[in-house]
Amino acid sequence: MTADDSDPAAEYDVVIGLEVHAQLATATKMFCGCSASFGAPPNTHTCPTCLGLPGALPVPNALAIDLAAMVAIALDCAVAPASEFARKHYFYPDLPKGYQITQHDRPLATGGALSWRSASGACTVRLVRVHLEEDAGKSLHEGFADSAGSAYLDFNRSGVPLVEIVTEPDMTSAAVAAEFARRLRAVLVAIGASSANMEEGGLRCDANVSLRRRGEAGLGARTEIKNLNSFRSLQRALEFEIARQAHVLDAGGRIDTDTRLWDETRECTVAMRTKEDSEDYRYFPEPDLPPLALAPERLARLRASLPELPGARQARLASAYGLGDDDADAMARTAVTADYFERAAQASGDAAAVCRWMQGELSRRLGEAGLSLERSRVTPQALGALIRMVSSGVVSASAAKQILARMMATGEAADAVASAEGLLQESGSDALEALVDETLSKHPAQVAQYRAGKRAVAGYLVGQVIKASGGRANPSAVDGLVRARLDSPGA
Numbered sequence: 001m002t003a004d005d006s007d008p009a010a011e012y013d014v015v016i017g018l019e020v021h022a023q024l025a026t027a028t029k030m031f032c033g034c035s036a037s038f039g040a041p042p043n044t045h046t047c048p049t050c051l052g053l054p055g056a057l058p059v060p061n062a063l064a065i066d067l068a069a070m071v072a073i074a075l076d077c078a079v080a081p082a083s084e085f086a087r088k089h090y091f092y093p094d095l096p097k098g099y100q101i102t103q104h105d106r107p108l109a110t111g112g113a114l115s116w117r118s119a120s121g122a123c124t125v126r127l128v129r130v131h132l133e134e135d136a137g138k139s140l141h142e143g144f145a146d147s148a149g150s151a152y153l154d155f156n157r158s159g160v161p162l163v164e165i166v167t168e169p170d171m172t173s174a175a176v177a178a179e180f181a182r183r184l185r186a187v188l189v190a191i192g193a194s195s196a197n198m199e200e201g202g203l204r205c206d207a208n209v210s211l212r213r214r215g216e217a218g219l220g221a222r223t224e225i226k227n228l229n230s231f232r233s234l235q236r237a238l239e240f241e242i243a244r245q246a247h248v249l250d251a252g253g254r255i256d257t258d259t260r261l262w263d264e265t266r267e268c269t270v271a272m273r274t275k276e277d278s279e280d281y282r283y284f285p286e287p288d289l290p291p292l293a294l295a296p297e298r299l300a301r302l303r304a305s306l307p308e309l310p311g312a313r314q315a316r317l318a319s320a321y322g323l324g325d326d327d328a329d330a331m332a333r334t335a336v337t338a339d340y341f342e343r344a345a346q347a348s349g350d351a352a353a354v355c356r357w358m359q360g361e362l363s364r365r366l367g368e369a370g371l372s373l374e375r376s377r378v379t380p381q382a383l384g385a386l387i388r389m390v391s392s393g394v395v396s397a398s399a400a401k402q403i404l405a406r407m408m409a410t411g412e413a414a415d416a417v418a419s420a421e422g423l424l425q426e427s428g429s430d431a432l433e434a435l436v437d438e439t440l441s442k443h444p445a446q447v448a449q450y451r452a453g454k455r456a457v458a459g460y461l462v463g464q465v466i467k468a469s470g471g472r473a474n475p476s477a478v479d480g481l482v483r484a485r486l487d488s489p490g491a
């Protein structure tokens with residue numbers, strides 16, 4: 001079965017809720033001083049605490065708490081003056097203590113929402129809660145000579161601080177869920193709470209999805225797809241799962257509330273365990289940690305330290321630069337894009353043109369070169385200067401594209417490239433006047449027609465001059481010169 005076997009949109013409403021885990025941007029782990037950085041040789045970032053050795057005590061990471069609180073504030077949650085850490089028990093080899101320290105009954109924050117505007121309209125996803133927890137270690141099942149019969153464990157990730165963000169089941173399609181995840185990532189990155197690096201597992205989603213017959217009240221039985229670590233697999237896994245559930249329901253079947261895994265290579269979800277035999281986690285408050293109190297002054301300081309959020313920036317770009325919803329959305333996607341746009345807009349004095357170039361020629365060229373905006377050799381000031389040369393008629397629009405290509409390759413300035421490649425438009429120079437004279441002398445019939453009153457023929461002659469210049473002549477300059485010559489008797 002493939003994801004497009006049936007069209008669930010026809011008969012069912014899709015209901016999706018996400019649980020997103022993001023690694024917090026701290027140097028050290030949640031409850032010990034070990035490095036939280038990614039990519040070190042296995043088991044080099046460990047100590048008795050994150051290895052779960054008897055007698056080791058957790059000490060909370062103050063920065064992790066601040067960053068999680070900033071996430072909650074940025075998402076308009078109500079931050080609890082006091083929250084509580086809890087032990088969540090389960091057995092798995094990568095969980096050395098036999099429990100994970102997380103938050104359960106009394107989370108860091110509740111409520112909140114993420115809203116955005118885009119081409120397809122306004123969207124709001126409400127949040128249930130935001131809480132702190134520690135990551136588990138990593139089981140390595142592949143890449144060893146004895147992998148067929150053994151697994152290895154790497155505890156570098158054990159105890160790394162995570163923030164978990166749980167949404168209400170407010171998303172109505174796989175595409176909206178992926179869009180939410182992208183927008184959420186942009187917020188986390190903008191406030192510096194997480195680098196949310198998906199290749200490194202710094203942002204992972206569990207996706208809960210159910211269907212119900214169109215118009216029915218109440219929620220259908222759901223499945224949960226675990227540990228999706230790219231926007232693409234989030235969307236693909238949901239699309240598959242929606243089609244699979246529709247298929248089951250269409251056949252008169254019932255949805256088992258499974259926990260499922262996304263098989264990237266086979267492009268399908270596979271049942272991992274059923275909720276019926278889901279564990280009892282035996283939660284209880286962590287006895288080794290006092291309640292987590294957040295004083296109002298600390299929260300006020302964190303709130304004041306937040307930068308402009310993507311949504312606010314989009315609104316400001318729209319009003320300050322006169323951009324439409326779509327353009328403002330595109331320019332405010334990431335802080336890098338928005339900063340680039342604002343600098344180029346200031347340098348060029350033409351925000352609409354910058355927006356066009358950034359979404360058109362510049363992004364096309366960057367894409368071809370496999371570069372991100374951050375790595376572009378064309379600075380925002382340099383793009384601004386190029387755009388100014390176009391609007392003042394120094395170079396033509398088509399020449400500007402050629403100029404950009406070379407700026408991109410060499411990092412030269414627009415005016416240097418324009419003169420080096422002979423792309424400056426001629427306007428008012430002696431050379432241009434000579435070209436006009438030469439062209440008119442080649443078209444005596446048209447000159448006579450014009451002088452006999454057929455004014456429209458001037459356009460033809462202007463075109464001939466521009467053609468003779470190889471496209472370099474400035475059209476309005478040529479127009480002025482041609483008419484002046486035609487109108488002056490005896491010329």
Ligand code: ADP
Pocket residue numbers: 015016017018019166167168169170208209210219220221222
């Ligand atoms: P659990 O504790 O089993 O993970 P929660 O009640 O905390 O369950 O919900 C987890 C996520 O599942 C939330 O994002 C929630 O919005 C979503 N969810 C709950 N019920 C449904 C449903 N019927 N369909 C889709 N998503 C759901």
Ligand code: MG
Pocket residue numbers: 019206224
């Ligand atoms: Mg869950």
Ligand code: ZN
Pocket residue numbers: 029032033034045046047048049050051159
């Ligand atoms: Zn440690």
